[in-house]
Amino acid sequence: xxxxxxxxxxxxxxxxxxxxxxxxxxxxxxxxxxxxxxxxxxxxxxxxxxxxxxxxxxxxxxxxxxxxxxxxxxxxxxxxxxxxxxxxxxxxxxxxxxxxxxxxxxxxxxxxxxxxxxxxxxxxxxxxxxxxxxxxxxxxxxxxxxxxxxxxxxxxxxxxxxxxxxxxxxxxxxxxxxxxxxxxxxxxxxxxxxxxxxxxxxxxxxxxxxxxxxx
Amino acid sequence: xxxxxxxxxxxxxxxxxxxxxxxxxxxxxxxxxxxxxxxxxxxxxxxxxxxxxxxxxxxxxxxxxxxxxxxxxxxxxxxxxxxxxxxxxxxxxxxxxxxxxxxxxxxxxxxxxxxxxxxxxxxxxxxxxxxxxxxxxxxxxxxxxxxxxxxxxxxxxxxxxxxxxxxxxxxxxxxxxxxxxxxxxxxxxxxxxxxxxxxxxxxxxxx
Numbered sequence: 001x002x003x004x005x006x007x008x009x010x011x012x013x014x015x016x017x018x019x020x021x022x023x024x025x026x027x028x029x030x031x032x033x034x035x036x037x038x039x040x041x042x043x044x045x046x047x048x049x050x051x052x053x054x055x056x057x058x059x060x061x062x063x064x065x066x067x068x069x070x071x072x073x074x075x076x077x078x079x080x081x082x083x084x085x086x087x088x089x090x091x092x093x094x095x096x097x098x099x100x101x102x103x104x105x106x107x108x109x110x111x112x113x114x115x116x117x118x119x120x121x122x123x124x125x126x127x128x129x130x131x132x133x134x135x136x137x138x139x140x141x142x143x144x145x146x147x148x149x150x151x152x153x154x155x156x157x158x159x160x161x162x163x164x165x166x167x168x169x170x171x172x173x174x175x176x177x178x179x180x181x182x183x184x185x186x187x188x189x190x191x192x193x194x195x196x197x198x199x200x201x202x203x204x205x206x207x208x209x210x211x212x213x214x215x
Numbered sequence: 216x217x218x219x220x221x222x223x224x225x226x227x228x229x230x231x232x233x234x235x236x237x238x239x240x241x242x243x244x245x246x247x248x249x250x251x252x253x254x255x256x257x258x259x260x261x262x263x264x265x266x267x268x269x270x271x272x273x274x275x276x277x278x279x280x281x282x283x284x285x286x287x288x289x290x291x292x293x294x295x296x297x298x299x300x301x302x303x304x305x306x307x308x309x310x311x312x313x314x315x316x317x318x319x320x321x322x323x324x325x326x327x328x329x330x331x332x333x334x335x336x337x338x339x340x341x342x343x344x345x346x347x348x349x350x351x352x353x354x355x356x357x358x359x360x361x362x363x364x365x366x367x368x369x370x371x372x373x374x375x376x377x378x379x380x381x382x383x384x385x386x387x388x389x390x391x392x393x394x395x396x397x398x399x400x401x402x403x404x405x406x407x408x409x410x411x412x413x414x415x416x417x418x419x420x421x422x
Contacts (some may be wrong), residue, residue, distance in 0.1 A: 010411055011389070011404065018383045019323040019335060027336040034342040044311070049414070050323065051316025052365045053383050059273030060280060063290060067268050070297055071261060080303045094339035
C-alpha cells in the first residue's frame with residue numbers, strides 16, 4: 001500500500017485526541033489512521049500528552065466511601081472481551097464496517113444521476129457522514145461549502161484543482177474554497193465524506209437537486 | 216479494605232525518577248503505575264486496584280470537572296472509569312501507552328459517551344498491520360519518555376501551556392477559546408503550533 005500524501009492537520013488530530021471532535025469528524029480521522037502509520041504515531045503522542053496533563057491535574061478528592069463502593073463491585077465485573085466478528089471479504093476496515101453494517105461491497109447505494117451514488121452513515125444536526133461513489137471520470141460539479149467538507153479516499157482516487165487524492169488521502173475544504181472533483185479513470189472511486197453544512201453548487205440544476213438528497 | 220492500599224509493594228524506582236530524598240509518600244510515577252496495572256491484569260490484585268483508585272480517581276474527577284461535569288456526575292464517571300480499568304486491565308499494553316495515558320483515554324471516551332451521547336470512533340487493532348514497536352523493555356522506555364514529556368510541558372511558556380490545556384480540558388472550538396482569552400484566533404493557533412513544535416523538539420533532543 002502506498003503511503004497517503006494528504007494528512008489531517010495537527011489541529012484536527014488534536015481535536016480527535018482531546019475528544020473535542022464530533023463523531024462524524026472522529027470517524028474520518030480514525031479511518032485515515034487505518035491507512036497512515038505516521039498519523040497513528042502522532043495520534044499516540046497526542047494521547048500521551050492528554051495522559052501527561054491528566055497526571056499533572058490537581059486531584060479533587062472523591063467522596064469518603066467511593067473506594068469501598070468500587071471494591072464492592074469488583075467481583076461482579078466480568079473482564080471485557082472484544083467482540084468476535086466475521087472477517088471482511090474485501091478489506092473494509094473494521095471501524096467502517098460497524099458504521100456500514102457490513103463490507104463496502106454490501107453497501108446499498110442510492111443513485112444521484114448516472115455517475116454518482118451515495119449512502120448515509122451518520123447524521124448529527126447539520127453534520128453528516130456518507131459514502132460517495134463515482135464511476136471512472138465522474139464529476140461532482142464545481143462547488144463551495146457552507147461548512148467544512150472532509151473527504152477520505154477509500155478506493156480509487158480523484159483529482160481537483162488542489163491535487164490528486166488516492167486511498168487514505170484526506171482532503172479538507174471549507175467556505176469559499178471552490179473545487180470540482182473528477183474521479184480517476186480505471187476503477188470506481190469510493191470516498192468517505194463528512195460535511196458540517198450544505199455544499200454550494202455552481203450549476204443551477206445541482207443547486208435545485210442537491211438539497212433533495214441532503215447535500 | 217483501605218488498609219490493603221498501604222501494603223502494596225511499590226516496585227523499586229528507577230534512578231531517573233529518584234527524587235530529592237523526602238520521606239513523604241510521593242506521587243507514584245509511570246513505572247509504578249504501570250506495574251500496579253499489570254498486577255490488576257495478571258492476578259486481579261485488589262490492593263493494586265485500590266492504589267490505582269487512590270491515584271487516578273481524583274485526577275479523573277478533576278478532569279471531568281474541568282470539562283464542565285457537575286460534581287455528582289464527575290464522581291460517578293470517575294468511579295466508572297476505574298471500574299473500566301478493572302474490566303479492561305488485561306488489554307493494557309505498557310509498550311503502547313502509560314497507565315496515565317490509558318486512563319486518560321478511558322475517561323475521555325466515557326465522557327463523550329455519557330455527556331455527548333456519542334461514541335468516539337476508534338481504530339480496531341485489526342485495521343492495520345502490526346508495526347515494529349519499541350524494543351524489549353519498551354514499557355520503561357515509554358515511561359521515561361512520558362516523564363520527559365511532563366518535564367517538557369512544565370518548561371512551556373505560560374501562554375502556550377494555557378492553549379494546550381484548554382484544547383484538552385475546555386471542549387470548545389479554538390474560535391471560542393480565542394474569544395474567551397480575548398486574543399485573535401490566529402494567535403491561539405500559532406501558540407498551539409509553537410507549543411507542539413517545542414514539545415516535539417524537547418522529546419526528540421532528549422537522550
